Amino acid sequence: MTLEQLRSFIKIAEMESFSMAANAVHLSQPSVSCQIIALEKELGTKLFDRLGKRIVLTKAGEILLQHAGIMVESEKKARLAINDILGIRKGEIKLGSSNIPGAYILLPFIQRFCKENPCVKIFSSIGDTLSIAQEVIDGGLDLGVIGSKINEDQLLYFDFIEDVMALALNASHPLAQKTSISLEEFLALPFIIREEGSGSRKAIEDELNKKGIRLNELNIVFQLGNTEAIKQGIKAGLGAAVISLCAILDEVKFGLMRHVAVEGLSFKRKFYIILHKTRSAFPLVEYFKGFLLENRQGL
Amino acid sequence: MTLEQLRSFIKIAEMESFSMAANAVHLSQPSVSCQIIALEKELGTKLFDRLGKRIVLTKAGEILLQHAGIMVESEKKARLAINDILGIRKGEIKLGSSNIPGAYILLPFIQRFCKENPCVKIFSSIGDTLSIAQEVIDGGLDLGVIGSKINEDQLLYFDFIEDVMALALNASHPLAQKTSISLEEFLALPFIIREEGSGSRKAIEDELNKKGIRLNELNIVFQLGNTEAIKQGIKAGLGAAVISLCAILDEVKFGLMRHVAVEGLSFKRKFYIILHKTRSAFPLVEYFKGFLLENRQGL
DNA sequence: TAAAAATACTCCATAGGTATTTTAT
DNA sequence: ATAAAATACCTATGGAGTATTTTTA
Numbered sequence: 001m002t003l004e005q006l007r008s009f010i011k012i013a014e015m016e017s018f019s020m021a022a023n024a025v026h027l028s029q030p031s032v033s034c035q036i037i038a039l040e041k042e043l044g045t046k047l048f049d050r051l052g053k054r055i056v057l058t059k060a061g062e063i064l065l066q067h068a069g070i071m072v073e074s075e076k077k078a079r080l081a082i083n084d085i086l087g088i089r090k091g092e093i094k095l096g097s098s099n100i101p102g103a104y105i106l107l108p109f110i111q112r113f114c115k116e117n118p119c120v121k122i123f124s125s126i127g128d129t130l131s132i133a134q135e136v137i138d139g140g141l142d143l144g145v146i147g148s149k150i151n152e153d154q155l156l157y158f159d160f161i162e163d164v165m166a167l168a169l170n171a172s173h174p175l176a177q178k179t180s181i182s183l184e185e186f187l188a189l190p191f192i193i194r195e196e197g198s199g200s201r202k203a204i205e206d207e208l209n210k211k212g213i214r215l216n217e218l219n220i221v222f223q224l225g226n227t228e229a230i231k232q233g234i235k236a237g238l239g240a241a242v243i244s245l246c247a248i249l250d251e252v253k254f255g256l257m258r259h260v261a262v263e264g265l266s267f268k269r270k271f272y273i274i275l276h277k278t279r280s281a282f283p284l285v286e287y288f289k290g291f292l293l294e295n296r297q298g299l
Numbered sequence: 300m301t302l303e304q305l306r307s308f309i310k311i312a313e314m315e316s317f318s319m320a321a322n323a324v325h326l327s328q329p330s331v332s333c334q335i336i337a338l339e340k341e342l343g344t345k346l347f348d349r350l351g352k353r354i355v356l357t358k359a360g361e362i363l364l365q366h367a368g369i370m371v372e373s374e375k376k377a378r379l380a381i382n383d384i385l386g387i388r389k390g391e392i393k394l395g396s397s398n399i400p401g402a403y404i405l406l407p408f409i410q411r412f413c414k415e416n417p418c419v420k421i422f423s424s425i426g427d428t429l430s431i432a433q434e435v436i437d438g439g440l441d442l443g444v445i446g447s448k449i450n451e452d453q454l455l456y457f458d459f460i461e462d463v464m465a466l467a468l469n470a471s472h473p474l475a476q477k478t479s480i481s482l483e484e485f486l487a488l489p490f491i492i493r494e495e496g497s498g499s500r501k502a503i504e505d506e507l508n509k510k511g512i513r514l515n516e517l518n519i520v521f522q523l524g525n526t527e528a529i530k531q532g533i534k535a536g537l538g539a540a541v542i543s544l545c546a547i548l549d550e551v552k553f554g555l556m557r558h559v560a561v562e563g564l565s566f567k568r569k570f571y572i573i574l575h576k577t578r579s580a581f582p583l584v585e586y587f588k589g590f591l592l593e594n595r596q597g598l
Numbered sequence: 599t600a601a602a603a604a605t606a607c608t609c610c611a612t613a614g615g616t617a618t619t620t621t622a623t
Numbered sequence: 624a625t626a627a628a629a630t631a632c633c634t635a636t637g638g639a640g641t642a643t644t645t646t647t648a
Contacts, residue, residue, distance in 0.1 A: 001302060001374060002301055002302065003300060003301065004638090017602080018602070018603060018604095019601090019602060019603075027639070027640090028639070028640060028641080029602080029603070030603085030604075030605080030606095030639080030641085031639050031640070033603060033604060033605090034637095034638075034639080035638085035639095037604085038637095043378070043381055044382075044385065044387070044582055044585075045381060050602095050603075050604095050646095052602090052647050053602065053603090053646095053647070053648060055602095055603095059384055060381045060385065063377060063380045063381050064381060066377075067373040067374065067376055068373075068377070070369065070370075070373045071369075071370045071373045074366040074367075074369040074373070075300060075366065075370065077366055078362060078363050078365075078366035078367070081362045082344060082359045082362050082363060085358055085362065086343065086344055088343070283343055286343075301613095303613090317628060317629095318627060318628075326613095326614075327614070327616080328627080328628070328629095329614085329615080329616085329617095329628085329629075329630080329631095330613075330614050332628060332629060332630090333613075333614080334613085334614095336629085337612095337613095349628075350622095351621075351622045351623065351627090352621095352622065352623065352626080352627065352628090
């Protein structure tokens with residue numbers, strides 16, 4: 001019986017699904033399946049009744065769930081208490097991030113972290129990928145969040161979250177009623193794009209290149225320097241753009257924009273947490289990094 | 300952080316010694332040392348101050364100790380509760396053992412097990428190694444405890460405890476005042492020995508053979524059929540015998556016998572728990588076996 | 599047929615072992 | 624000198640992954 005097995009077990013019981021729980025604990029579905037089978041073998045009893053797609057805790061499973069909760073809670077408490085006496089949860093973090101994470105993703109993380117750790121101050125700055133990376137290298141920033149891998153010899157990269165982008169249209173655009181459009185329709189659209197060096201532009205370019213399409217085959221009508229400007233462009237009806245879904249949540253919600261899929265294309269990219277490779281992060285920064293990674297699935 | 304690490308950690312804190320704790324949890328000293336180092340690295344702080352030979356919990360160690368206790372306790376409770384609803388802690392166990400374990404070793408185990416598991420009945424019988432093994436093979440016994448390995452193709456062996464033997468003398472014997480005698484003195488002594496086929500006799504014979512001594516080089520004056528008879532023989536002054544220390548605890552305590560070491564000889568043997576190899580033990584028997592192994596260090 | 603879980607297998611990390619060195623009494 | 628902990632090194636188990644099959648709604 002390991003704490004990892006118990007964590008998976010608890011998540012499965014909560015979510016009533018092996019695969020969703022696997023996702024939540026950042027393991028593959030077969031791995032959590034294995035963990036539970038191992039637990040069941042060790043305890044000599046089934047923990048879940050597999051009723052086809054439905055999953056129900058057995059009596060033994062319910063009993064284990066209570067104790068498992070106590071165990072993983074105790075572990076968390078021990079860590080927190082130890083960090084407290086070490087003074088790890090006090091101090092300042094200089095955080096830098098590129099546009100999308102800085103404006104749309106990190107805020108809830110920072111809010112919750114500061115609430116849970118009231119003696120920590122976080123200074124958050126936004127910049128382009130290159131300058132954030134350079135500042136982490138120079139020591140001006142403790143930790144960065146960026147969307148592509150550069151200077152890998154000097155920086156440590158940790159997978160953070162996957163940013164899903166889609167083609168966003170003014171809600172009144174005729175194609176905006178469809179859920180999916182063809183490649184031809186896409187190529188014909190008046191298109192707004194970010195400046196060179198932008199992480200989103202690179203992600204779009206890469207995906208197009210996979211299909212053998214070059215960026216200048218698009219009908220590019222504007223090139224704008226930040227996400228907010230692109231949103232204004234779409235709302236003004238100047239054109240369409242591929243943009244992070246997290247940046248247009250409100251616009252979609254209030255019926256100003258819509259997003260559609262493009263057949264054969266899937267725009268997405270990873271954001272990474274970066275740390276200096278040789279200069280070891282002080283404990284508070286490690287702790288904050290752990291917090292980001294632990295909560296990356298949903299928050 | 301694993302429960303195994305925490306169990307070792309707790310034992311170390313209790314015993315204030317890495318090597319004693321290693322012994323108690325049945326691991327090597329370097330292994331528990333590794334476990335603690337791993338824990339310390341993971342938590343980012345020392346858990347013990349190593350003040351030379353003295354070992355003291357740090358503040359962080361004290362905090363961890365509290366929570367670690369809760370975790371391992373919860374695990375134990377979960378196991379017990381699950382076993383209860385499975386009905387594992389009810390039923391009968393037919394237990395067979397050879398002389399020494401049956402008469403001197405197993406009793407406290409059985410007593411405590413029955414106290415902790417009041418719905419379990421244990422039927423304990425004593426016989427010679429051969430017949431116990433045969434009965435386990437035939438299914439007349441669920442579990443056996445014997446002192447040598449026979450029928451290894453049909454039986455599963457688990458190391459149980461090490462039985463230490465020594466040369467026992469009547470307290471009034473001149474050599475009984477020494478703590479150790481020479482090999483020559485030993486060979487000259489009138490000697491009482493068990494019958495052929497006895498486990499203790501075999502252990503003695505093996506140890507002598509290692510030094511190139513054959514059994515009939517001893518001055519054997521009696522051959523007796525059980526341990527109790529040999530004890531009576533020693534008390535009557537008929538001769539000396541190599542006998543399990545656990546069989547003469549009271550006699551030594553009350554000054555009737557003494558035991559001395561023989562230079563260059565170390566009489567000891569292992570007792571094994573045996574189960575049938577193919578017929579799988581029912582859960583209660585597995586549980587009892589686990590209990591024996593868990594508590595083998597001291598009880 | 600489409601999803602979810604189980605199985606088969608492969609590979610690597612790590613836990614534990616032995617042997618040895620270091621350290622402190 | 625001795626006893627205890629740390630270190631070095633090796634091996635083997637098992638945990639996690641990918642690919643695939645089975646199952647059932």
